[in-house]
Amino acid sequence: MKTTQIKLLIIFLLIFSTGGDWNWFSRPLRAENNSSAALVTENLNNNWKFTFGNASDPQKDFGCGTEYFNYLTKAASIHNTGPYNIEFDDSDWAEVNLPHDWVTTLGFDKDASHSHGYKTVGYKYPQTSIGWYRKKLTVPADADGHSFYLRFDGIFRDSRVWVNGFYCGGEPSGYATQVYNITDYLNYGGENLICVRADATLEEGWFYEGAGIYRNVYLIEKAPTHIKPFGTSVTSSFSKNYRKAKIEVDTQVEKADDYTLRYTLLDAEGKTVKTAKGGKALKVKNPHLWTTDDPYLYTLKTEVLVNGETADETFTTIGLREAKFDPDKGFFLNGKPLKLKGVNIHQDLAGVGSAIPDGLMTYILRKLKWMGCNAYRSSHNPMSPAMLDACDREGILVIEENRQFGSSEENYRLLKKMIDRDRNHPCIILWSVGNEEWGIEWTPKSARITATMRDWCHRLDPTRLMTVATSSGPNIVETADVAGYNYIKQNDVDGLKAKYPERITVGTEETTGCGTRGLYYPDGNPGHMVAYNINPEAPDSLRHSIERGWKFYSDRPWAAGLFYWTGFDYRGEPNPLVYPASGSEFGIFDYCGFPKDEAYYLRSWWTEEPTLHIFPDWNLPGHEGQEVNIWCYGNCDEVELFVNGESAGRQAMPDRGHLGWQVSYAPGTLKAVGYKNGEQVLETVHETPGAPAGLDVKSELYGDIAVYEISVVDAQGRFVSNANVWVEAAGADFIGFGNGDPAVSDWLRGSSFKTFNGRAIAFAKAPNATEAPAAAFQLNH
Numbered sequence: 001m002k003t004t005q006i007k008l009l010i011i012f013l014l015i016f017s018t019g020g021d022w023n024w025f026s027r028p029l030r031a032e033n034n035s036s037a038a039l040v041t042e043n044l045n046n047n048w049k050f051t052f053g054n055a056s057d058p059q060k061d062f063g064c065g066t067e068y069f070n071y072l073t074k075a076a077s078i079h080n081t082g083p084y085n086i087e088f089d090d091s092d093w094a095e096v097n098l099p100h101d102w103v104t105t106l107g108f109d110k111d112a113s114h115s116h117g118y119k120t121v122g123y124k125y126p127q128t129s130i131g132w133y134r135k136k137l138t139v140p141a142d143a144d145g146h147s148f149y150l151r152f153d154g155i156f157r158d159s160r161v162w163v164n165g166f167y168c169g170g171e172p173s174g175y176a177t178q179v180y181n182i183t184d185y186l187n188y189g190g191e192n193l194i195c196v197r198a199d200a201t202l203e204e205g206w207f208y209e210g211a212g213i214y215r216n217v218y219l220i221e222k223a224p225t226h227i228k229p230f231g232t233s234v235t236s237s238f239s240k241n242y243r244k245a246k247i248e249v250d251t252q253v254e255k256a257d258d259y260t261l262r263y264t265l266l267d268a269e270g271k272t273v274k275t276a277k278g279g280k281a282l283k284v285k286n287p288h289l290w291t292t293d294d295p296y297l298y299t300l301k302t303e304v305l306v307n308g309e310t311a312d313e314t315f316t317t318i319g320l321r322e323a324k325f326d327p328d329k330g331f332f333l334n335g336k337p338l339k340l341k342g343v344n345i346h347q348d349l350a351g352v353g354s355a356i357p358d359g360l361m362t363y364i365l366r367k368l369k370w371m372g373c374n375a376y377r378s379s380h381n382p383m384s385p386a387m388l389d390a391c392d393r394e395g396i397l398v399i400e401e402n403r404q405f406g407s408s409e410e411n412y413r414l415l416k417k418m419i420d421r422d423r424n425h426p427c428i429i430l431w432s433v434g435n436e437e438w439g440i441e442w443t444p445k446s447a448r449i450t451a452t453m454r455d456w457c458h459r460l461d462p463t464r465l466m467t468v469a470t471s472s473g474p475n476i477v478e479t480a481d482v483a484g485y486n487y488i489k490q491n492d493v494d495g496l497k498a499k500y501p502e503r504i505t506v507g508t509e510e511t512t513g514c515g516t517r518g519l520y521y522p523d524g525n526p527g528h529m530v531a532y533n534i535n536p537e538a539p540d541s542l543r544h545s546i547e548r549g550w551k552f553y554s555d556r557p558w559a560a561g562l563f564y565w566t567g568f569d570y571r572g573e574p575n576p577l578v579y580p581a582s583g584s585e586f587g588i589f590d591y592c593g594f595p596k597d598e599a600y601y602l603r604s605w606w607t608e609e610p611t612l613h614i615f616p617d618w619n620l621p622g623h624e625g626q627e628v629n630i631w632c633y634g635n636c637d638e639v640e641l642f643v644n645g646e647s648a649g650r651q652a653m654p655d656r657g658h659l660g661w662q663v664s665y666a667p668g669t670l671k672a673v674g675y676k677n678g679e680q681v682l683e684t685v686h687e688t689p690g691a692p693a694g695l696d697v698k699s700e701l702y703g704d705i706a707v708y709e710i711s712v713v714d715a716q717g718r719f720v721s722n723a724n725v726w727v728e729a730a731g732a733d734f735i736g737f738g739n740g741d742p743a744v745s746d747w748l749r750g751s752s753f754k755t756f757n758g759r760a761i762a763f764a765k766a767p768n769a770t771e772a773p774a775a776a777f778q779l780n781h
Contacts, residue, residue, distance in 0.1 A: 040220075040221050041218055041219070041221070042219045042220075043216065043217070043218055044098075044135065044217040044218060044219050045097055045098040045217060046097045046098070047095070048095070048096050048097065048098060048133050048134065048135045048213075049090045049093040049094065049095060049096070049133065049134045049135070050094045050096045050102070050131060050132065050133050050212075051090070051092075051093040051094060052127060052128055052131060052132070053130030053131065053132050053197065054126055054130055055123075055126035055127075055129045055130050055199065056126035057126070061130055062082045062083050062088075063081065064082050064083075064197065067079045067081065071084060071162065071165070075166055075167075076165040076166050080165055083132050083195050083197075084162035084165050084167075084193070084195040085165055085193075086165065086191065086192075086193040088134075090134050093134070096133075098214075098215075098217055098355070099213065099214045099215055099352075099354075099355035100355050101210035101211060101212055101214045101352065101353035102131050102211050102212045103121050103200070103208075103210045103212075103353055103354075104210070104351070104352065104353040104355070104736070106119050106120045106121060106128055107119075108120070108579075108580075108582060108744045109125075110579040110580075111124065112125070113203065113572075114573075114574070114578065114579070115203070115205075115206040115207060115572050115573050116203060116207070116209065116571070116572045117572035117574070117582045117583055118580075118582050119208070119582075121200055121211055122200070122201060122202075122203065123202070126201070129199065129201045129211070130197065130198070130201070131198045131200070131211060131212050132195070132196070132197055133194075133195070133196040133198070133212070134193060134196075135193070135194045136191055136192065136193050136194075137191075137192055138189075138190065138191055138192065139186050139187065139188055139189070139190075140188070140189065141188050141189030143188055143221060144188040144189075145224065146183070146221050146222060146223060146224070147183050147222040147224060147226060147254070148182050148183045148186060148219065148220065148221055148222070149179055149180065149182065149219075149220040149222070149229055150163065150168070150179070150182050150194065150217075150218075150219055150220075151177065151178070151179045151180075151218045151219075151220060151229070152171075152177065152178045152179075152213065152215070152217050153177050153215035153216045153217070153384060153386070154175060154176075154177065154213075154214055154215030154384065155171065155178070155196065155198050155212070155213050155214070156174030156175075156200055156204075156210055156214055156354065157172065157173065157174030157198065157199065157200055157202070157204055157209070158170070158171075158172050158174075158198070158199040158200075158201075158202065159171050159174075159197065159198050159199075160196070160197045161180060161194070161195070161196050162193075162194075162195040162196075163182045163185045163186070163192065163193070163194055163195075164186070164187060164192055165193070166182075166185045168182065168185075173204065173403060173404075173414055174200075174204050174209060174381075175204070175381040175382045175403050176382070176414055176417045176418075177385070177421055179229045179230075196213060198211060198213065200212075204381075204403065205380060205381065205403070206573060207346050207348075207380075207570060207571075207573050207584075208346065208353070208570060208571030208583070210348070210353045210355065212355070214353075214354045214355040215355075215384050215385075215386070216384075216385075216386060222254075223306075223311040223312050224254075224256035224257070225253065225254065225255060225256045225257045225259050225306050225311045225312065226253065226304060226311065227251055227252065227254070227302065227304060227312050228252040228253065228254050230421050231252030231253070232249065232251055232252075232300075232314055232316055233249070233250040233251075233423060233424065234247065234248070234249050234300060234318065235247075235248050235463050236248065236320060238322050242287070242289060242322070242335065243285065244283065244284070244286075244287075245284045245287040245320050246281050246283050246284075247263075247265065247282040247283075247284065247318075247320075248281045248282075249261075249263055249279070249281075249282075249300065251279070251302055257311070258306070259304050259305060259306050260277065260278055260304075261277070261302065261303065261304060261305070262276070262277045262278075262302075262303040262305055263275065263276045263277075263280075263282055263300060263301070263302055264301040264303070265282050265284065265298055265299070265301075265318070266298060266299040266300075266301060267288070267298060267299075268288075268296060268297060268298065270299070273298070282300075284320075287320045288320070289320055289321055290319030290320055290395075290426045291395065292333070292338070292374040292395040292397060295319060295392065295393060295394060295395035296319065297317045297318060297392060297393065297426075298317070298319075298320065299315055299316065299317055299318065300315070300316040300317075300318050301313060301314070301315055301316075302314045302315075317392060319392055319425075319427070320426075321333060322335070323397075323429045325465060325481075325482060325504045325560055326504070326558075327501065327503060327504050327505075327558060328501075328558050329557055329558065330558060330559060331429075331506075331560040331561060333397075337557075338374070339553070339560075339561045340374065340375040340397065340506065340560050340561025340562065340563070341372055341373055341374050341375060341561060341562075341602070342373065342375030342377055342397070342399075342561060342562060342563035342564070343368060343375075343377070343563055343564045343565075343566060343567030344377045344379040344508075344509060344563050344565050344566045345364070345376055345377070345378065345568060346379060346566070346568075346570045347383070348570040348571055348572075349364065349591070349592075349593075349736075349738075350591040350592045350593075350737075350738025350740065351592075351737050351738045351761070351762075351763055352735060353571070356384070356387075357703070357704075357705050357735070357763075358389075358390070358703055359701075359702035359704055359705030360705055360707070360763065361384070361387045361390045362390050362394065362702045363593065363700075363705070363707055364567075364568065364593065365391065365396055366394065367568075367589055367593050367595070368396070368567055368589075369394060369395075369396070370599075370603065371588070371595070371599045371602045371603040371606060371607070372605075372606025372607035373567065373602070373606065374395070374396060375396065375397040375399070375561065375563065376391060376397070376398050376399075376427075377398075377401065377432070377508060377509075377563045378400050378401050378432075379401060379435065379509075379565075379566070380401050380403065381401060381403040382400060382401070382402065382403065382417075382418040382422070383398070383422075385421065385422070388400075388422055388425045388427060388428070389425075391425070391427035392425055392427050396427055397427055397428075398425070398428045398430075399429065399430045399431075399467065399506075399508070399563070400422060400428050400431060400432065401431075401432035401433075401434075401435065402414065402415050402418055402431070402432065402434065404434075405435075405437050405449065405453070405468070406449060406453075407448075407452040407453060411453070412456055415453065415456055415457070415460070418431075419431065419460040419461050420460070423460070423461045423463075423464075429464065430464060430465055430466065430467050430482060430506075431457045431461065431464055431465075431466040431467070432467050432468060432484065432508070433450065433453040433454070433457065433466055433468050433480075434450075434453075434469065435468075435469045435486075435508075436471040437473075437476060438471060440475075440476070441470050441471065441472065441473020441474075441475060441476045442473040442474070442475055443473075443475060444475060446473065446475045447475045447476065447478045447479045448479075450468050450476055450477070450478070450479045453466070453468075454466050454479060454480060454481060465481035465482050465504070466480060466481050467480055467481065467482035467483070467484045467506065467508070468480045468483075468484055469484035469486050469508035469509065470483070470485060470486060470491065471486050471487070471490055472486075472490040472491055474496070477503075481504065482504040482505070482506055483496070483500075483504065483505055483506070484507075484508030485505065485506070485508060485509075486507075486508055486509035486565075487510060487511060488507070488510065488548075488549065488552055489511075489541060493505065493507075493552075493559075497556075497558065504560065505556075505558060505559045505560060506559065506560040506561060507549070507552075507553050507561065507562030507563060508563055509563060510549035510552075510563070510564050510565065511532075511542070511546075511564070511565055511586065512533075512546050512549075512564045512565065512566070512587070512588055512598055513531060513532035513533040513542055513543070513544070513545035514531050514532075514533070514546070514585060514586050514587060514588060514596050514598050515529040515530050515532065515535070515585050515596075516528040516529050516530070516585055516742055517590040517596045517740050517756075517757060517759075518616075518721055518722070518757030519531075519757070520534065520615070520616045520620075521620075521623075525580075525743055526577065526578075526580060526581070527574075527579075527582065527742060527743025527744060528581075528585075528742065528743055529585050531596070531598070532545055533547075533597075533598060534597075534629065534631055536629075544658070546564070546598045546601055547601060547657060547658065549564065550562070550602070550605060550656060551656050554605075554656065565586055566584065566586055566587050566588070567587060567588055567589065568587045568588075568589045568590070568591065568593065569584055569585055569589070569591040569740070569742060570583055570584050570591065571583045571591070572584070574742065579744065580743045580744040580745075581742055581743055581744075582742060582744050584742075590740035590742075591738055591740050591742065592738040592739065592759070592760070592761040593761065594709070594740055597613065597615045598633075601633040601658065603633075604633050604634050604635040605656050610636070610674075610682055611634050611635050611682075612632070612634040612636055612639065612672055612674040612682040612683070612684050613632065613633045613634060613684065614630060614641070614672045614684055614686065615631055616628075616630075616721070617670075617686045617719065617721040618665075618667070618668065618669065618670035618687060619688055619689055619720070619722055620665050623665045624665060624666060625664060625665070625666070626664070627662050627663070627664055628662070628663060628664075628665045629660060630648075630661045630663055630670065631658060631659070631660050632653075632658060632659040632661075632672060633658055634659075634672075634682070635653070636653055636674030636681060636682060637652065637653060637675055637676050637677065637678075638651065638652050638653060638674070639651060639653060639659055639672055639673065639674050639675070640672070640675070641661050641663070641672050642669075642671040642672070642673070643663045643666075643668075643669075643670060644666060644668035644669055645668075645669070648661045649661060650675075667688035668687070668688055669685060669686070669687050669688075670685070670686040670687075671683065671685045671686075672684050672685075687718050689713070689714040689716075689718035689720045689721075690716065690718070690720075691714060692712045692713070692714065692720050692723045692779060693714050694712075694715070694717075694779065695711065695712060695713065695727065695777050696710070696711040696712075696713050696717065696719075697709070697710050697711075697775075699772040700772065701766055701769070701770070701771060701772050703769065704765060704766050704767070705735075705763055705764070705765065705766060706732065706763070706764045706765075706766040706772035706773055706775070707761065707762075707763055707772075708762040708763075708764070708775055709759070709761055710727065710759065710760045710761065710762065711758055711759055712725060712758045712759070719758055721757060721758045722757060722758065723755055723757075723758045724755055724756060724757070725754065725755055725779055726752055726753070726754050726779070726780035727752065727753055727754070727760060727777055727778065727779060728752050728776075728777070728779075728780050729752070729753070729762055729775065729776070730751065730775070730776045731773065731774055731775045731776040732762075732764035732765075732772075732773040732774075732775035733764050733765040733767075733773070734751060734762055734763065734764045735764060735765060737751075737753045737760065737761065738761045739753060739754060739756035739759065740756050740759060741756035762777070
């Protein structure tokens with residue numbers, strides 16, 4: 001599509017979308033004694049064997065590729081004796097379940113990669129940069145004649161895959177889903193071996209990426225005539241009043257017989273809404289629209305019929321919605337204006353690294369929703385399919401980003417993989433093709449590459465616009481549908497809007513100004529940082545930056561919204577700090593998901609929920625008799641502060657702002673009272689606590705993962721905000737611990753861990769999936 005055509009379509013309809021096809025996700029469909037019936041998808045996450053190889057010595061890498069007839073020379077060569085040989089002895093390998101990130105167990109080194117959090121992985125550490133995986137499984141004899149696919153949602157990185165010694169292929173990118181047709185390689189009625197080698201020697205990004213099979217794996221069994229992997233594409237259009245929806249489906253079938261297609265739309269309760277046959281469109285009256293507040297999902301059942309019988313079927317979650325961008329009025333969802341209140345996120349979480357189980361993805365999104373977030377930018381790579389499914393369910397809009405900017409065949413291949421896989425998700429509103437390409441943002445090359453990638457996006461998905469994010473260079477956004485601006489400090493957004501009035505604008509990154517959770521005065525640890533928002537020593541251009549960004553974008557109706565850098569802390573890229581800082585501290589939540597004070601600022605102005613938050617806690621040993629600053633975030637009209645029973649003053653809350661008092665510290669009680677229309681509506685109290693005496697543990701279940709949020713309390717149950725004490729954990733199948741400390745420290749020893757500023761977290765498998773296991777936590781004095 002030409003640029004002039006884009007201008008004619010400034011109000012661009014981003015048509016409805018769908019989630020993942022259920023037949024890829026463990027829905028048992030195999031009918032007994034019916035070889036033409038739709039079959040089964042099996043999750044292969046459990047019971048793998050793992051060990052390290054070696055990136056610098058092939059002999060220490062199990063002789064991989066050194067055989068006289070190696071795996072590239074001959075098919076399943078009898079001379080191959082490495083891990084891809086089914087007879088190979090892996091009895092001394094570790095037993096692991098997926099998703100798995102082997103970097104989480106590695107140590108730190110000040111000479112390791114700064115951008116990857118000083119973990120001992122990469123070219124300097126060949127002994128821990130190659131990982132091998134093996135899994136054996138049996139395929140029934142009566143499955144001969146069916147089609148089998150092996151799907152990996154993500155392996156970091158440069159992976160090679162074998163089945164029964166046959167080399168299936170590889171994928172250099174750690175973010176691309178891989179699907180292999182392994183039908184001809186299987187031993188039907190016998191044992192089969194899947195072998196994977198991952199090589200994380202070379203970094204693909206400039207942030208923590210982990211290593212290994214860090215996303216889900218599936219084995220898919222199909223009838224000979226079946227829908228191709230990611231072969232379903234669904235679009236829809238609406239009447240002006242949204243009382244009618246027209247749903248059209250394009251289905252790619254692997255054809256072995258004559259067939260017909262049948263589509264059935266099911267509501268959220270599984271009841272039939274509409275049926276169409278022969279590829280005809282589905283027309284729905286009074287559709288239940290998908291919104292961020294009401295993310296209603298239908299299900300589209302697609303059947304391949306052979307001789308009148310179902311040979312294959314897919315189930316696709318559907319969110320009926322219309323999204324559009326306007327250069328003068330911003331973003332609209334279903335015809336209503338909606339400001340994007342977004343964050344950037346890496347796939348990374350305390351304790352589990354990049355290997356985030358599906359349930360913890362929901363945990364992350366619900367934390368974001370609590371503070372009013374409605375949008376997520378996948379910085380800077382394609383997301384996990386499971387996370388996109390969670391965004392569909394939770395009502396989070398998504399900018400999904402390609403990993404590498406460029407116009408080569410390899411760039412097209414990876415962009416196509418992302419769009420073909422994810423084009424059906426209702427949550428996705430924009431494709432992003434790149435981020436901060438400093439080397440070319442100021443050159444004509446960037447405009448040419450962006451134009452090429454824009455046209456690719458339009459051909460692969462004509463229902464959505466695309467964007468690219470610039471750090472400051474003007475050329476790279478010239479040919480994009482939507483200009484993404486990273487930081488108003490670096491981009492003259494107002495000036496560019498005046499110069500290019502037809503340009504659509506979104507703030508793809510804006511600084512939070514956050515720092516170390518619970519740190520208000522320097523503590524002497526070079527890995528910690530006081531938040532710019534409250535630090536009097538920070539430059540004026542950085543102080544109160546979180547509210548500066550929101551005021552800027554909320555004041556401009558032509559701006560679609562903004563995405564803060566970042567929603568959560570993440571491992572790696574600890575700028576402006578260096579070792580022993582091991583991660584970025586600009587998250588609105590820390591590495592575990594505990595909110596920093598700035599989360600309450602956004603909750604105050606991003607939600608209608610009554611909010612009143614004062615900080616720091618009234619627990620400042622060493623500051624007795626000194627003047628200290630008290631800050632307040634909230635959405636009351638006025639707030640009065642009381643220090644040990646005496647009023648420190650009543651102030652009016654500025655629009656989208658904050659309040660501050662300077663008071664003398666003395667242990668006791670700090671209280672804030674909030675007023676609306678002159679009436680008291682809220683009160684919050686901090687009391688100086690005593691010594692740590694116990695733990696307050698809150699547990700919640702997210703799918704099959706239990707989350708335990710742990711706080712240190714004194715004998716009266718008051719939170720001890722500065723407690724860094726050891727805790728013993730027992731009684732559950734723990735998969736990870738965290739405390740949110742962004743600096744390298746000795747805090748974890750087996751199932752014992754140290755809290756950081758009074759808090760820690762534990763994640764465990766929940767076999768019941770109805771309640772969290774009764775884990776036990778106790779202080780280790």
